Amino acid sequence: MQTFTVQAPDVSTAWVRACRSLLDIRNHRAFHTVVRILDPQHDDPAVRAELDRILAAKGLQPVRTVANTIFPAALAANSASHGDLVNRYKNLYPALKRMHKNNDLGTYFHRLIDYPGAAHGVDQIGKVIRQLRLQTEKANPKSACYEANFVDPWTDDDGEPWTTSTPIRVPGKDNGIMRFPCLSHCSFQLDNRTRQLHLAALYRSHYMVEKAYGNYLGLGALLAYVAHQSDLEPGTLTVTAGYAQLDGSAIKLLVPLLSQTAPMLAA
Numbered sequence: 001m002q003t004f005t006v007q008a009p010d011v012s013t014a015w016v017r018a019c020r021s022l023l024d025i026r027n028h029r030a031f032h033t034v035v036r037i038l039d040p041q042h043d044d045p046a047v048r049a050e051l052d053r054i055l056a057a058k059g060l061q062p063v064r065t066v067a068n069t070i071f072p073a074a075l076a077a078n079s080a081s082h083g084d085l086v087n088r089y090k091n092l093y094p095a096l097k098r099m100h101k102n103n104d105l106g107t108y109f110h111r112l113i114d115y116p117g118a119a120h121g122v123d124q125i126g127k128v129i130r131q132l133r134l135q136t137e138k139a140n141p142k143s144a145c146y147e148a149n150f151v152d153p154w155t156d157d158d159g160e161p162w163t164t165s166t167p168i169r170v171p172g173k174d175n176g177i178m179r180f181p182c183l184s185h186c187s188f189q190l191d192n193r194t195r196q197l198h199l200a201a202l203y204r205s206h207y208m209v210e211k212a213y214g215n216y217l218g219l220g221a222l223l224a225y226v227a228h229q230s231d232l233e234p235g236t237l238t239v240t241a242g243y244a245q246l247d248g249s250a251i252k253l254l255v256p257l258l259s260q261t262a263p264m265l266a267a
Contacts, residue, residue: 004030190232
């Protein structure tokens with residue numbers, strides 16, 4: 001089985017190293033890949049701009065658009081509270097679905113703040129924030145009770161959930177083999193010693209050119225948001241992909257960018 005594990009200080013370096021790892025594999029595909037980003041709130045604007053040029057040449061969405069499907073950073077920055085952000089996003093959601101054909105089945109952030117529950121939508125991120133606030137007030141807060149499971153969030157205690165679940169996939173609805181959602185779940189871990197919050201995300205598959213860079217940025221922004229809402233510091237982002245590949249038609253366009261950023265490959 002072909003695989004790789006990379007660790008990097010920022011989004012750009014992590015993405016370059018992951019792409020280089022795939023480029024060195026004959027069919028540019030790997031399984032159970034791990035990308036660990038120590039500071040997922042930062043990236044190199046020059047690398048992002050060049051990738052956006054490649055994406056535009058292939059008729060694909062820019063990096064920021066992909067990132068916004070996971071976390072709408074600009075909207076959050078202008079929202080008075082988490083509840084305000086949720087209400088504003090839900091009001092915008094019908095227009096967002098019409099705006100981009102890739103959103104016809106939904107967006108990740110919508111699943112995180114309005115998951116289709118048995119009675120009505122569930123704000124999963126709000127539940128995570130409440131649980132983190134409750135735990136950090138205790139003498140011995142739990143480190144890993146913020147897991148995302150394949151369950152209906154309404155099966156948790158809706159008042160004070162012990163295990164906070166943030167599933168993405170909706171059973172019986174998301175049946176497309178190659179379509180949304182590729183992100184399976186998000187799992188938050190609290191390091192009370194440093195008061196840092198870490199995030200581990202699992203993808204069933206990952207397109208490294210079309211989606212990965214934007215996904216890293218979006219997940220990093222989501223991590224920072226949940227951490228700050230919980231009076232914590234954002235920590236490390238770890239992204240595991242069951243299957244990762246370089247998009248074949250974009251490899252020739254990608255090689256010059258990877259060559260120009262060769263210094264990023266140094267350990």
